[in-house]
Amino acid sequence: MSDPTGTTGLTAPRPAAVPAPDFSGWTCPAPLRDQPCVVLGHGGGGAMSAELVEHVFAPAFGGPALAGLGDSATVTLGGARLAFSTDSFVVRPLFFPGGSIGDLAVNGTVNDLAMSGARPAYLSCGFILEEGVEMPVVARVAEAMGRAARAAGVEIATGDTKVVEAGHGDGIYVNTAGIGVVPDGVDIRPQRAVPGDVVIVSGPIGLHGTAVLSVREGLEFGVEVESDCAALGGLVETMLDVTPDLHVLRDPTRGGLAAALNEIAAAASVGVAVQERAVPVPAAVAGACAMLGLDPLYVANEGKLVAFVPREHADAVLAAMRAHPLGAEAVIIGDCVAEHPGMVVARTGLGGTRVVDLPMGEQLPRIC
Amino acid sequence: MSDPTGTTGLTAPRPAAVPAPDFSGWTCPAPLRDQPCVVLGHGGGGAMSAELVEHVFAPAFGGPALAGLGDSATVTLGGARLAFSTDSFVVRPLFFPGGSIGDLAVNGTVNDLAMSGARPAYLSCGFILEEGVEMPVVARVAEAMGRAARAAGVEIATGDTKVVEAGHGDGIYVNTAGIGVVPDGVDIRPQRAVPGDVVIVSGPIGLHGTAVLSVREGLEFGVEVESDCAALGGLVETMLDVTPDLHVLRDPTRGGLAAALNEIAAAASVGVAVQERAVPVPAAVAGACAMLGLDPLYVANEGKLVAFVPREHADAVLAAMRAHPLGAEAVIIGDCVAEHPGMVVARTGLGGTRVVDLPMGEQLPRIC
Numbered sequence: 001m002s003d004p005t006g007t008t009g010l011t012a013p014r015p016a017a018v019p020a021p022d023f024s025g026w027t028c029p030a031p032l033r034d035q036p037c038v039v040l041g042h043g044g045g046g047a048m049s050a051e052l053v054e055h056v057f058a059p060a061f062g063g064p065a066l067a068g069l070g071d072s073a074t075v076t077l078g079g080a081r082l083a084f085s086t087d088s089f090v091v092r093p094l095f096f097p098g099g100s101i102g103d104l105a106v107n108g109t110v111n112d113l114a115m116s117g118a119r120p121a122y123l124s125c126g127f128i129l130e131e132g133v134e135m136p137v138v139a140r141v142a143e144a145m146g147r148a149a150r151a152a153g154v155e156i157a158t159g160d161t162k163v164v165e166a167g168h169g170d171g172i173y174v175n176t177a178g179i180g181v182v183p184d185g186v187d188i189r190p191q192r193a194v195p196g197d198v199v200i201v202s203g204p205i206g207l208h209g210t211a212v213l214s215v216r217e218g219l220e221f222g223v224e225v226e227s228d229c230a231a232l233g234g235l236v237e238t239m240l241d242v243t244p245d246l247h248v249l250r251d252p253t254r255g256g257l258a259a260a261l262n263e264i265a266a267a268a269s270v271g272v273a274v275q276e277r278a279v280p281v282p283a284a285v286a287g288a289c290a291m292l293g294l295d296p297l298y299v300a301n302e303g304k305l306v307a308f309v310p311r312e313h314a315d316a317v318l319a320a321m322r323a324h325p326l327g328a329e330a331v332i333i334g335d336c337v338a339e340h341p342g343m344v345v346a347r348t349g350l351g352g353t354r355v356v357d358l359p360m361g362e363q364l365p366r367i368c
Numbered sequence: 369m370s371d372p373t374g375t376t377g378l379t380a381p382r383p384a385a386v387p388a389p390d391f392s393g394w395t396c397p398a399p400l401r402d403q404p405c406v407v408l409g410h411g412g413g414g415a416m417s418a419e420l421v422e423h424v425f426a427p428a429f430g431g432p433a434l435a436g437l438g439d440s441a442t443v444t445l446g447g448a449r450l451a452f453s454t455d456s457f458v459v460r461p462l463f464f465p466g467g468s469i470g471d472l473a474v475n476g477t478v479n480d481l482a483m484s485g486a487r488p489a490y491l492s493c494g495f496i497l498e499e500g501v502e503m504p505v506v507a508r509v510a511e512a513m514g515r516a517a518r519a520a521g522v523e524i525a526t527g528d529t530k531v532v533e534a535g536h537g538d539g540i541y542v543n544t545a546g547i548g549v550v551p552d553g554v555d556i557r558p559q560r561a562v563p564g565d566v567v568i569v570s571g572p573i574g575l576h577g578t579a580v581l582s583v584r585e586g587l588e589f590g591v592e593v594e595s596d597c598a599a600l601g602g603l604v605e606t607m608l609d610v611t612p613d614l615h616v617l618r619d620p621t622r623g624g625l626a627a628a629l630n631e632i633a634a635a636a637s638v639g640v641a642v643q644e645r646a647v648p649v650p651a652a653v654a655g656a657c658a659m660l661g662l663d664p665l666y667v668a669n670e671g672k673l674v675a676f677v678p679r680e681h682a683d684a685v686l687a688a689m690r691a692h693p694l695g696a697e698a699v700i701i702g703d704c705v706a707e708h709p710g711m712v713v714a715r716t717g718l719g720g721t722r723v724v725d726l727p728m729g730e731q732l733p734r735i736c
Contacts, residue, residue: 038497038506043531052529056503060510061493061517061524073525075490078549080446086492086545087528122443124454124545125429128496129406135424138406142428149429156429157441161420162458163411164734168538177454177492177545181446366532 041361045254048361072112074182074189081184083118085109086177092366094141094171097211098226101174102144104302104368107231108253109178110152114236115249115305117188118180120152125159125176130169141172152231154178185244190267192247197336198314199272200307202235202321203228203329205257206285209299209364213288225284230303235326239307242316248308251301253368255359258297260306261344262358269341274334274356276346297346298359300367308336409729413622416729440480442550442557449552451486453477454545460734462509462539465579466594469542470512472670472736475599476621477546478520482601483617483673485556485608486548488520493527493544498537509540520599522546553612558635560615565704566682567640568675570603570689571596571697573625574653577667577732581656593652598671603694607675610684616676619669621736623727626665628674629712630726640712642702642724665714666727668735676704 041048072085089105106123113120125145129138149156211227232251239246248268252260257279261272281289281296289296303326309317314332321327344356409416440453457473474491481488493513497506517524579595600619607614616636620628625647629640649657649664657664671694677685682700689695712724 036503038499038501038503038531040499040531040533042497043529049529052506053527056507057493057510057527057529060507060514061527062514071526073490075523075525075547077489077547078446078448078450080448080450082446082547084490084492084547085526086494086543088494088496088530088543090496090530090532121445122441122452124452125425126454126456126494126543126545128456128458128541128543129410131406131408133406135404135406138420139424139428142425146428146430155443157443158439158453159421159425159429160455161411161417161425162456162734163406163408163730164458164538164541165408167535170532170536173496173532173541175454175456175494175496175543175545177494177543179443179445179450179452179547362531366530 039361040365044359044362045259046359046361072116074116081182083113083116083180083182084177085112086175087112088173088175089368090170090173090366091212091368092170093215094137096215096227099229100141100144101172102141103148103229105174105176106145106148106152106154107229107302108368109176110154110231110233111251113178113180114233115188115251116182117186117236117240117246117249118182119237120154120178120180120233122157123149123154123176123178125156125174127159127161128169128173129161129163130166130171131163132166133171138172141174148231152233183240183244186240188246188249190248190250190264193264193268193270193308193336194247195270195336195338196311197247197308198311198332199274199334199336200309200314200318200321200330201257201279201333202305202327204280204282204285205252205301205304206281206289206296206299208302209256209367210285210288212367213292213364225288228301228303230326232303232305232326235305235321235324238320238324239317242320243313245313246307246309246317250306252304252306253300253302256298256300257306258295258344258356259359261356264308265344266342271337271340272334272344273337274344274346277349278331278333280329280331294363297356298363300364302368407729408733412727412730413627414727414729440484442484449550451481451484451548451550452545453480454543455480456541456543457736458538458541458734459580459736460538461583462505464583464595467597468509468512469540470509471516471597473542473544474513474516474520474522475597475670476736477544478522478599478601479619481546481548482604483556483619484550485554485604485614485617486550487605488522488546488548488601490525491517491522491544491546493524493542495527495529496537496541497529497531498534498539499531500534501539506540509542516599520601551608551612554608556614556617558616558618558632561632561636561638561676561704562615563638563704563706564679565615565676566679566700567642567702567704568677568682568686568689568698569625569647569701570673570695572648572650572653573620573669573672574649574657574664574667576670577624577735578653578656580735581660581732593656596669596671598694600671600673600694603673603689603692606688606692607685610688611681613681614675614677614685618674620672620674621668621670624666624668625674626663626712626724627727629724632676633712634710637709639705639708640702641705642712642714644714645717646699646701648697648699662731665724666731668732670736
C-alpha cells in the first residue's frame with residue numbers, strides 16, 4: 001500500500017462530505033499550488049516541511065504562532081515563563097535497538113523543552129491505536145513511556161486514546177505535548193546565534209537513524225547499532241550551571257545535524273562553518289551510510305544536542321558536558337561566522353569546502 | 369480493509385522487530401488479558417476506555433497520573449495553577465454540517481480546559497497526514513483551526529507535522545494539547561459532586577453525533593442537523609462570575625450525557641437522578657435515534673456542558689447561562705442524590721425509573 005513516489009492519491013474512497021479540491025478559496029500562493037497533494041517529504045523536517053508551515057499553517061493560524069511552529073514556544077501564563085511543545089511519533093517499526101516509540105515519545109518532547117533551557121515538568125499523551133494491535137504491545141509501549149518519564153523526571157499528567165479501523169493506522173501512533181519552566185535569565189533560541197559563537201555537538205551522530213534502518217524490513221544490513229534515544233534535560237542543566245548565557249540549543253532529529261544547523265543559520269542570518277573531520281561519526285554509522293548512499297550529517301539523532309556558545313564560555317561548557325554521561329564525547333565542530341549568512345559550509349578533509357544544504361524532503365521516512 | 373468485528377489482527381505484516389505477544393511480562397490482570405487486541409470500543413470513551421486506562425496506562429505511567437488521564441489535569445508550575453489537557457481527533461468525514469475536524473480539534477481541547485474552570489490560553493497542534501491527501505483540504509482544516517482559535521481567544525503556539533504512507537492513515541488526524549490558568553478559589557472536578565447539587569445541562573443534546581452520522585457514507589437519513597461544536601470558555605466565565613463554587617463541569621462528548629453523568633457518579637460516589645422529560649432532545653435528534661436504534665443520552669455533543677451546582681446558587685447560575693448565547697436553552701435536568709451511589713437513574717415519562725449505564729464501548733465510532 002506504500003507509495004513512496006507520492007504520485008497517486010489516497011487509495012481509500014473519499015468520504016461523501018469532503019468537498020472536491022477547490023484552489024479558489026485557498027490563500028496559499030505558489031509553490032504549494034503546484035504540489036496539490038501531501039507527500040512523505042512534507043513530514044521530513046526539511047525544506048518541504050518548512051514550506052508547509054510557512055504557506056499553509058502559519059497564515060491560517062495567525063501571526064504570533066509563526067515563530068513557534070515546529071519547535072517549542074515560550075509563553076507567559078499565570079506569571080510563569082513556560083516552554084510548550086508537541087510532537088507526534090509514527091516511527092516504524094515500533095521497537096528498535098535501543099528504544100521504542102514510547103521512549104521516543106517521552107524523550108522527543110522532553111528534549112524539545114530542554115532546548116529552550118526549560119526544566120521539563122509535565123507531559124500529555126495522545127494515542128491513536130489501530131484496531132487489532134495486540135494489547136501486550138500497547139502495554140509494552142506504555143511501560144516504556146512510564147520508565148522514560150521517570151528517568152527524565154517528568155510526569156505524564158493527562159491523556160487520550162482514539163481507535164481507528166484496521167487499515168487506517170499502523171499499530172500505534174503517539175502524540176506528546178509538554179510544558180516546563182524556563183529559568184529566569186535564560187533566553188535560548190535560534191535567533192540568538194552570533195558570529196564568534198562556538199558550535200559544540202554533545203556526541204557521535206547518526207545512531208538513531210542507523211538503528212531504525214538496521215531493523216527495517218528489507219534493509220537489514222548486519223550493523224550492531226543502538227539508538228541514542230535519551231532525555232537531555234539533565235545535560236542542559238549542567239550546561240546552564242556554567243552560564244545561563246547559552247545562545248542556541250537544538251536536538252538534531254529529523255534531517256539530522258544538517259537540518260538543525262541550517263535552521264539556526266537561517267533564523268539568525270549567520271553563517272555556520274563546520275570542520276567535517278571534527279564531526280564524530282561512529283564507524284558503524286559511516287559504514288551503513290556508505291552502503292545506502294546517505295550522508296551522516298542528515299541522519300536523525302534522538303539523544304544529542306548541538307549548542308552555540310559564546311566563545312568565552314566554550315571551554316567551561318565543553319568541560320561540564322564531558323563530565324555528564326550524555327555529553328562524555330562532546331566536541332567542538334565549528335564556528336558561527338559572519339560570512340555566507342543563512343548557509344552552512346563544511347571544510348572537508350581534503351582542504352576544500354562544500355555547502356551543507358537544508359534537506360528538501362524525507363531522507364528516511366518515519367524515523368520518529 | 370476495515371474489520372469492525374476486531375477479531376482479526378493487523379492486516380499489515382508485523383515488522384520484524386516487534387516481538388510476538390508475550391503476556392508473561394505484562395502487568396495487566398484480567399479482564400484485559402481476555403481481550404488480546406485493541407478493538408474500536410477501546411476508543412469509545414466508555415467502560416472499555418476506562419479499563420484500558422486503569423489496567424494498562426495508569427500502572428505503566430505511575431500513580432499521580434491516574435486521576436488525570438482521559439481528562440484535564442490541574443498542575444502547579446512556576447507558581448501558576450494550570451489546567452493541561454490533550455485530545456486526538458480522528459472524526460470521519462473530515463467535514464460535516466456545522467464544522468470540521470479543525471473546529472473539533474480547537475474546541476474539544478478548549479472545552480476540556482474550561483471544564484476545570486480554567487481560562488484556555490495556548491494550544492499545541494500535531495498533524496498526522498496521510499500521503500496523498502489534497503493540500504487544499506489540509507489548508508481548509510488549518511483555516512478552520514485558526515478561525516476557531518480566534519473565536520475561542522486562544523493562540524496556537526507550537527506544532528508538528530508527520531506524514532505516513534497512503535493506507536496508514538485516513539487523510540488527516542489532529543492532536544491538540546492546551547494549557548490555561550485556573551483562577552484562584554476555583555476547584556471544579558468530578559469528585560466534588562455532593563448530594564443536593566442541582567444538575568444543569570446547557571442546551572439540547574445529541575446534535576454533534578447526529579450531524580456526523582447524517583453525512584456518513586451509507587447512513588444519510590435526510591435529517592437537517594448541524595453539529596453544536598463550539599468553545600465553552602465564555603459560558604464558563606459567565607457561570608464563574610455568579611459563583612466560583614461550581615462543583616463539577618463536564619462536556620458530554622464521546623458516550624454522551626450518559627457517560628458524563630456516570631463518570632461523575634463514580635468519581636464522587638454519589639447517585640444522579642435525571643428527569644428524563646426534562647432532558648432537551650431536538651426532534652431531529654430523536655427521530656434519527658429512533659431510526660437507528662440509538663439512545664440520545666449516549667450521542668456525542670461538542671458544544672454543551674453539564675454542571676453540578678450547589679442548590680443555593682442554581683437559580684442564579686441558570687439565569688446567567690440563559691443570558692449567554694451558548695446557554696440560552698439551559699435547563700435543570702435532575703439532582704445529585706445520596707441514594708444508589710455510582711449509579712445514574714432516569715425517571716421516565718411514565719413514572720417508572722431506569723438505570724442509565726455507562727456505555728461499554730463505541731456506539732458511534734470516530735465521532736470526534
